[in-house]
Amino acid sequence: MNSNRNYRALRTTGGPSQTVPSASARPSSQAAVVRRGELIAKGVTRRFGSVVAVDSVSLTVKAGEIHGLIGPNGSGKTTFLNLLTGYYRVDEGQILVDAEDLTAAPVQRRPHFGIARTFQKPRLLGTLSVLDNAMLGGWEHAQSGFLETALALPRALREDREQRELATELLHGVGLGNILQRQANLLDHAEQRFLEIARGLAVRPSFILLDEPAGGLTEHEIEQLARIVITLRDCGIGVLIVEHHTDFVFRICNRVTTLNLGKMIKHGTPEEVRNDPEVIRVYLGA
């Protein structure tokens, strides 16, 4: 495993890649993960009473692309994210991954379709270690049932070991490798955010949705976050970033969608969006 990793690290190129690592590098015991192409929201609408929080928004997150979602306070960004991940039901519209319709799928079903997310206020298990928290993300791929686990059958032990290895690598990858055993409630803000990203990656997602990941981070930390997100894209994951930090968004995103009062007002490349008169008016006026 060690030599394979170093070899593959040397081979890493910059662009988005759908290529499969050579068969000899694949751990034979891991089940294959389906890599999906597009997460699509079509005409998604959600009301709370008489308030239309999200008004017929359509958006596509493509694999190997970073998609930014911006808008002033109350524009419905986080609500939209919650609709994509199933915390709210849509009133109208559809949510699809490639050809599969997720609209009615409950929250805990969405990781099955390759969707992972982080939270604006990190939701961690404070009494557990950093490593345990990241390993939780691997639940989707742990097939062992209760009885198997209770009896410590080989598959349960093996899956636990695999999740531990993956989580360890991911944690080193996001920069938390030195504090694997630290209790999660002792982490500072940036560490909590990066831990959530590692946990999300342990889901082995096709799409990862980040809810205001730059909030409360220092310049240096935002820089690290940017490098991580770009790496995710280069590995073929589709990233949706809901953010306030418009500079950050314009810098790293391939496409940007702007919401205002629940409606989409502009969609395009960062250049197109940042120069759009409507967007400028909304932000300067807000």
Place this chain on the structure above:
Amino acid sequence: MLTAIITGLAMGAIYAAAALAYNVMYSTSKVLSITTGHIFMISGVVGAFLIGGLKLPIVVSLLGSAAAGILFGLITEIVAIRRVLSRSDEHLWLLSTLALATIFQQAVGLWWGTEPKPFPRLIPQQFTSGIWDQKFWLPIGTVAVSVICLELFYRRTLFGKIFVAVSEDAFAARARGLATDRVRAISYGIAGLLGGVAGFAAGQLTYAYFALGLSLTLNGFIALAVGGLGSNLGAVVGGVVLGLLTSIATYYFGGAYQQTIAVGLLLVFLLVKPEGLFGDKRTRHV
């Protein structure tokens, strides 16, 4: 049969009072306290002690019971709620109120004894008065008056309106300068007052019995679940429904399955209409 109905109404009034107490405490703390029933129990025991043991006049004893109720309501808030609400662990208040309820119950058991003791007569009346016996009409009357007072308090007094404000949005209330801690303490005191007076009035029906607390906590909760959390009308309706149901069922089938029937009612509601008859469905926010 008429006796069964009157008994049902009287017990229903007590359950309704417990449900009201739940509501009052819940409105400012979002906590359902397990000590709710115990406040009634303590007032009943204190009342019996003051009249029967210390031979004090009825009015003084009533004040004593009310004071005991208020005191134990405040103790609940200060000891079990205040420190615990600030912690992030959601279920800690369940444990703290459970612990406090146990302490109340066992302390009374140790001091007063574990046998139910009769509560003295409050108004001179023959014991052969049948359905007109004060043990039925004292609770019914007291609770009816209490409900009216509570409604007037919420709608007509400034204090009451402050309560409503805090219960609807504690954060905004605090931002406007309201001392939510103090409001909460006062609301627990009011719930205690309710328990004190109602417990005193109901003493002849329930007897002064240390184990009454737990039973009332459960039955008051059933009334609350049936009527709907947050609704005072629901509390009254729920209490009456529960009281009548168990009383009439006991009349026809004997008292062996009283608790089972009450719980059956609860189960039906929780399965079919978990928000109760008059409660409101709440959406969760992520």
Place this chain on the structure above:
Amino acid sequence: MNSNLARLAALVIAVVALATLPFWAHDPYQVHLATLIGSYWVLVAGLNLVVGYTGLLSIGHVGLLAIGSYAFAILAGQHGVNPYLAMLAAGAIGGICGFVLGLPSLRLPGFYFAMATMAFSMIVSEFLLAQDTLTGGGAGTSVPAFTPPFATPNGLFWLVMLIAAIVTWLTWNVARLMWGRAAIALRDSDVAAASVGVPVFSIKLIVYTFSGITAGVAGSLFGSLQSYVTPETFNFELGLFFFICIVIGGRGAIVGPLLGTVVLTALPEVVAPLAKLGQFFYGALLLLVVLLVPEGIGNLFAILREKIRPRRLEKHVVDPDLARLTSAIRSTPVS
């Protein structure tokens, strides 16, 4: 490595001491007490997964213990079924009852669920009192002993220790592997749990059903030990006691609740004035723990150590290793 070796040594010593207890105990009462603790622990170990890990406040679990005891008494005592089969049946019945209780209740918010379990224990009491042809009503029923070699008090002790060891091993496995993390996620942040695909309801139901099985088995052992049970034996206070053992011992651990069970059962025996205070003492202790050391006394030592000699957390700067990140993500085979 050193501390692991020390832990292993401690475990071996404890196991040997327990196995030989009947030989070095001063009098038979100590064996009886140890057997009692063991039978309690069989229930508490299962309940620990429910309360300490999954965070479900099943305060009425004593109802399942009662069902286990009476099922065993009726099958083995009244109908002459082989006691070991009867014990297994009691476990199965306990599991079924746990399942049936959990099905409607586990979807409810915490307080509602707690009340539902409390109501359940009261219903079981009513039922046991009312169905007196089956259960002997208020007078109770006798509970048979097991067959040799477990028929004697020492024999029963060893049977209980054996089963306790098995149940401890089972729950330890669940706790340390992925299911344990999922359970803790349900306790501390079901939002996080759902976001990684943990099926909230079915996990709760499975864990709760398991705790019903252990309660049923514990009921058989407990009943046989007491040799006679009445509905009063299974009062709400006993259910509260189990609950308190777990919370005081420390949630999210196996050893803490085990020690909690041992200490809290033995304490009133050893400290006579506490026996008089009984439940009052447990309630007061629970309140103190919840207010001062909510993580449990099991974690008290760690907390004290922190206070006396705080470990300085090295200031840590996040420094991603992108190569490792890439290879970790790409190590996932793609279909």
